[in-house]
Amino acid sequence: MSNVGKTLKEWRQEWRDRSDRNPEPSIFLPPGIMKPIGYIVSQHGIKESRPVKAYFQWAERIPAIYQTAILGEESSGTDIEKDVNCLALLKHYRSLMPMGMEVNKPIFFLKPADGAIGAHLEAVRRAYEDFKNVAEKIIEKAN
Numbered sequence: 001m002s003n004v005g006k007t008l009k010e011w012r013q014e015w016r017d018r019s020d021r022n023p024e025p026s027i028f029l030p031p032g033i034m035k036p037i038g039y040i041v042s043q044h045g046i047k048e049s050r051p052v053k054a055y056f057q058w059a060e061r062i063p064a065i066y067q068t069a070i071l072g073e074e075s076s077g078t079d080i081e082k083d084v085n086c087l088a089l090l091k092h093y094r095s096l097m098p099m100g101m102e103v104n105k106p107i108f109f110l111k112p113a114d115g116a117i118g119a120h121l122e123a124v125r126r127a128y129e130d131f132k133n134v135a136e137k138i139i140e141k142a143n
Contacts (some may be wrong), residue, residue: 001062005010008034036070037141038087040134041080089133093127096120
């Protein structure tokens with residue numbers, strides 16, 4: 001995120017410079033205002049509905065880095081689970097990924113005919129809910 005933040009800062013400055021030097025004011029240049037809507041932490045292991053401790057300690061650094069590097073704000077020291085910029089903590093869906101690739105479907109549309117039986121079917125249902133929640137947050141923040 002630090003590298004991406006640096007690149008975004010440079011991009012914003014370069015766009016302002018281009019806009020200021022626009023030789024033909026009749027040529028419309030969009031304002032170039034870009035506002036990130038958040039981040040998704042993916043592929044963490046879960047134990048008792050929370051990321052495993054080792055991963056969680058690493059993920060806890062993300063809110064501060066996101067706020068300073070991406071948003072250019074001072075860090076508020078927010079926990080990742082309370083961070084308004086965190087769109088989701090998506091777990092690793094393990095065997096659903098190759099199953100979905102095999103049948104050319106998103107993991108949340110897998111059916112028993114595709115091999116999603118037993119515990120896999122419950123994981124498909126949870127994946128559907130997880131991705132639905134992410135989509136709803138993206139829509140909400142984009143408006």
